[in-house]
Amino acid sequence: MLEQVVCLAAVTVLGLLEQAYFALMVIYARRKYSVSPPATTGPPEFERVFRAQANCSEYFPIFVFSLWLAGVFFSQAIAVICGLLYLYGRYRYFHGYAESTQGRLGPLYFSAKVQWVLIALAGLGITCTMIQVYL
Amino acid sequence: MLEQVVCLAAVTVLGLLEQAYFALMVIYARRKYSVSPPATTGPPEFERVFRAQANCSEYFPIFVFSLWLAGVFFSQAIAVICGLLYLYGRYRYFHGYAESTQGRLGPLYFSAKVQWVLIALAGLGITCTMIQVYL
Amino acid sequence: MLEQVVCLAAVTVLGLLEQAYFALMVIYARRKYSVSPPATTGPPEFERVFRAQANCSEYFPIFVFSLWLAGVFFSQAIAVICGLLYLYGRYRYFHGYAESTQGRLGPLYFSAKVQWVLIALAGLGITCTMIQVYL
Ligand SMILES: N[C@@H](CCC(=O)N[C@@H](CS)C(=O)NCC(=O)O)C(=O)O
Ligand SMILES: N[C@@H](CCC(=O)N[C@@H](CS)C(=O)NCC(=O)O)C(=O)O
Ligand SMILES: N[C@@H](CCC(=O)N[C@@H](CS)C(=O)NCC(=O)O)C(=O)O
Numbered sequence: 001m002l003e004q005v006v007c008l009a010a011v012t013v014l015g016l017l018e019q020a021y022f023a024l025m026v027i028y029a030r031r032k033y034s035v036s037p038p039a040t041t042g043p044p045e046f047e048r049v050f051r052a053q054a055n056c057s058e059y060f061p062i063f064v065f066s067l068w069l070a071g072v073f074f075s076q077a078i079a080v081i082c083g084l085l086y087l088y089g090r091y092r093y094f095h096g097y098a099e100s101t102q103g104r105l106g107p108l109y110f111s112a113k114v115q116w117v118l119i120a121l122a123g124l125g126i127t128c129t130m131i132q133v134y135l
Numbered sequence: 136m137l138e139q140v141v142c143l144a145a146v147t148v149l150g151l152l153e154q155a156y157f158a159l160m161v162i163y164a165r166r167k168y169s170v171s172p173p174a175t176t177g178p179p180e181f182e183r184v185f186r187a188q189a190n191c192s193e194y195f196p197i198f199v200f201s202l203w204l205a206g207v208f209f210s211q212a213i214a215v216i217c218g219l220l221y222l223y224g225r226y227r228y229f230h231g232y233a234e235s236t237q238g239r240l241g242p243l244y245f246s247a248k249v250q251w252v253l254i255a256l257a258g259l260g261i262t263c264t265m266i267q268v269y270l
Numbered sequence: 271m272l273e274q275v276v277c278l279a280a281v282t283v284l285g286l287l288e289q290a291y292f293a294l295m296v297i298y299a300r301r302k303y304s305v306s307p308p309a310t311t312g313p314p315e316f317e318r319v320f321r322a323q324a325n326c327s328e329y330f331p332i333f334v335f336s337l338w339l340a341g342v343f344f345s346q347a348i349a350v351i352c353g354l355l356y357l358y359g360r361y362r363y364f365h366g367y368a369e370s371t372q373g374r375l376g377p378l379y380f381s382a383k384v385q386w387v388l389i390a391l392a393g394l395g396i397t398c399t400m401i402q403v404y405l
């Protein structure tokens with residue numbers, strides 16, 4: 001049974017590593033721009049890195065939930081492809097945002113689209129399963 | 136086996152859609168009140184919308200984890216009912232908070248109570264399963 | 271099959287209770303230091319409590335995902351031990367941070383190490399499963 005989810009698990013671990021990487025980047029930015037906790041404001045360069053990580057963290061559970069629902073109820077292979085695209089989009093979002101406020105927009109639209117696809121696939125798969133089970 | 140969780144999955148997708156809706160509301164509020172990222176402060180109207188979404192996002196994983204634990208270890212039907220009530224409470228919380236600081240309190244108490252029920256059902260179901268397995 | 275995850279579920283519920291406790295502490299701190307929502311800034315004593323909870327919330331989904339992946343793909347017993355250590359570390363982090371900015375560092379390093387162990391065990395278990403399934 002684990003083979004039906006092992007690739008979803010692998011993408012999730014990749015996502016965990018990405019989130020850890022973003023958090024380390026915030027710690028480095030705190031040192032570089034001398035912004036000690038509990039402060040969350042400072043030079044715009046710091047604030048962009050801080051918010052980039054905060055935004056990715058906010059969406060991370062949403063991403064993982066939709067990845068697993070799409071993978072279990074629709075197709076593991078397609079969910080995995082979307083998952084990798086999403087993580088790549090978030091990587092570019094983080095670095096784009098760190099460079100400039102504008103820089104976050106392209107990757108944001110990209111990862112938002114992938115996120116919508118995952119939610120749609122999850123919804124479709126769940127609807128089909130419900131029809132099979134209850135009709 | 137999927138029929139034992141398909142309704143939990145459906146409620147989770149509803150929750151994902153609700154979170155997406157809250158995020159879109161923050162984007163609209165950023166435009167309306169001209170609060171460009173990385174700023175998170177501005178007129179109180181904006182800050183209430185921003186914090187409403189931040190608060191819902193903070194509790195979203197907690198909600199989903201307790202929904203699934205209660206649904207798998209206690210009862211899918213009862214967990215689903217609590218889940219729908221919670222999402223309804225959070226919808227009212229978001230709009231109540233957006234209108235006034237006071238406006239968030241009623242729905243907050245409501246969804247907090249439902250959240251506690253979900254955690255209690257999860258705890259009860261897990262305790263019973265542990266007793267069956269280990270005693 | 272539930273016996274292979276029931277202890278992971280129990281640790282997760284403990285984590286939910288810990289997160290609820292942190293949230294209640296923020297509510298008390300808001301009253302004590304008169305920081306009404308939507309404000310998130312105020313005296314340093316308040317800001318440290320606020321950030322301590324925010325930081326724990328940010329990492330909570332990461333913790334739960336890695337706990338379950340390590341528990342399912344590697345070993346439930348070892349994941350449970352790491353999970354309990356992590357929650358203990360986060361308890362000390364919260365109270366250390368509430369007391370002083372320095373006070374968060376020891377517990378932070380501790381829980382970060384445990385978090386890395388969980389991610390590594392998850393990665394190892396998933397890799398072994400992939401080898402068995404695909405080679
Ligand atoms: N959101 C975190 C991400 C990185 C992190 O976890 N930092 C550690 C070490 S500096 C911390 O304790 N941050 C305090 C905080 O988040 O308020 C931050 O802003 O610092
Ligand atoms: N928490 C987000 C919710 C909405 C969102 O995801 N916004 C996008 C487009 S404006 C973003 O990149 N926000 C930047 C940020 O969160 O700092 C916000 O404050 O903006
Ligand atoms: N992060 C929350 C944690 C505690 C909580 O959930 N508080 C409730 C009652 S004061 C709330 O509605 N907070 C408003 C907010 O988070 O902006 C906070 O800062 O207040």
